[in-house]
Amino acid sequence: MTNGRVRDDTPDAGRGAAVLPAGSRRREVGSESARSLLLTVLGEFVYPRGVPVWTATLVAGLSALDIEEKSARQSIARSADDGVLESEREGRRVRWRITGPGTRLLAEGTDRIYSFLADSVPWDGRWLVLSVAIPETQRQLRHKLRTKLTWLGMGSPASGIWILPDGTRETEVAAVIEELGLTGRAFGWTGTLARIGDPDAMISGAWDLVEVEQRYAEFLSAFGDLVPHTPEEAFRAQVRLVQTWRRFPFLDPALPRELLDHDWPGPEAARLFHRRHDEWHARAQGFWTDLEGSTS
Numbered sequence: 622m623t624n625g626r627v628r629d630d631t632p633d634a635g636r637g638a639a640v641l642p643a644g645s646r647r648r649e650v651g652s653e654s655a656r657s658l659l660l661t662v663l664g665e666f667v668y669p670r671g672v673p674v675w676t677a678t679l680v681a682g683l684s685a686l687d688i689e690e691k692s693a694r695q696s697i698a699r700s701a702d703d704g705v706l707e708s709e710r711e712g713r714r715v716r717w718r719i720t721g722p723g724t725r726l727l728a729e730g731t732d733r734i735y736s737f738l739a740d741s742v743p744w745d746g747r748w749l750v751l752s753v754a755i756p757e758t759q760r761q762l763r764h765k766l767r768t769k770l771t772w773l774g775m776g777s778p779a780s781g782i783w784i785l786p787d788g789t790r791e792t793e794v795a796a797v798i799e800e801l802g803l804t805g806r807a808f809g810w811t812g813t814l815a816r817i818g819d820p821d822a823m824i825s826g827a828w829d830l831v832e833v834e835q836r837y838a839e840f841l842s843a844f845g846d847l848v849p850h851t852p853e854e855a856f857r858a859q860v861r862l863v864q865t866w867r868r869f870p871f872l873d874p875a876l877p878r879e880l881l882d883h884d885w886p887g888p889e890a891a892r893l894f895h896r897r898h899d900e901w902h903a904r905a906q907g908f909w910t911d912l913e914g915s916t917s
Contacts, residue, residue: 655688655696660727661864662686663705663719666909668727673709673716677916682909685853686860733772734867737875738891744877746813747788753798753807754781762801769797774874776827784827786877788812824880833872837886840865844897852911855904862901866894 662682667674676697683693697717700706705723709716719727751770755763767777773793775783785794788811798807814820824830844862849855873887 655683655692656699658683658686658688658860658864659693659696659700660705660730661860661867663700663723664727664731665859665863666906668719668724668731673718674913675714675716675916677714678913679717681912681916682856685908685912686857730867733870734863735895737866737870738873738887741878741888744786744879745788746879747786747811748814749775749785749788749790749794750810751775751783751794751798751807752781752809753783753803755803755806766797766801766803769801770794771871773797774870776824776874778823778826784823785874786880820880824876828874828876830876833869834886836869836872837890840869840890841886841893844893847897849901849904852904852908855901856908859898859901859905862894862897866890 659679662679666682676694679697680690680693683696684690688696697706700723701708701717704720705726706717707720709718753766755766757763770777770783773785773790774787775785775794777783791809791811794809798804843865844858847858849858869887869890875887876885878885
């Protein structure tokens with residue numbers, strides 16, 4: 622920040638209550654990386670508009686979320702290094718355009734986040750089972766596989782075995798296996814569960830549903846009565862809402878009702894997410910529009 626303005630000279634890179642008081646928010650941000658918040662901001666405010674954004678606008682937006690300028694600039698540079706953003710220089714100033722791969726990443730994430738738990742259909746009893754063995758020495762590949770399969774809702778009840786009570790996701794799982802070059806090491810089946818072993822033990826081994834349910838309770842508590850009073854508060858609330866909600870597709874396998882022994886809080890949380898998002902959308906977008914104007 623220089624003389625009240627955010628400097629826009631980032632060098633080119635390759636690739637519960639109302640809004641919390643500043644001190645509380647500063648502590649809250651410690652658990653969230655600037656990069657993660659930047660991706661949420663890109664997905665909510667930059668990607669839908671389809672136009673480049675100045676460094677100063679991104680830095681100011683992250684500043685409203687209590688991210689320091691240095692961390693904001695580092696997160697922008699990292700996103701460029703990862704191929705999500707590409708720079709355009711105009712004189713001494715730099716603006717950023719979302720790349721083709723970045724657009725696909727944000728489009729897929731947006732679709733997953735906003736469609737999650739939107740539909741509830743009767744279960745046909747079919748499971749998708751995947752067997753894929755990766756040595757411990759290939760930790761990076763193991764991590765990529767786990768991240769992508771978890772994003773699809775799969776869980777692992779035993780080493781090398783992944784399960785999902787949805788046989789229709791076969792194509793998506795096959796695409797992950799092909800993308801990671803694991804076609805020769807993977808085998809998959811779809812079908813009903815045999816009467817061998819304890820299905821409840823299998824499910825609890827694949828997913829920590831107790832923790833997921835607790836996360837839903839925290840979500841409902843945090844956003845149930847949250848009332849932002851200004852456009853900036855609406856912007857902060859909207860980013861926090863999406864930032865929190867986008868974790869649930871990684872955590873919750875969205876099990877069919879037939880596999881749950883009580884009412885699952887996921888659908889209630891999904892309704893709250895969409896309701897709050899609709900309520901705050903116009904003011905949050907208005908804040909971003911004003912921010913673009915003041916940093917242009």
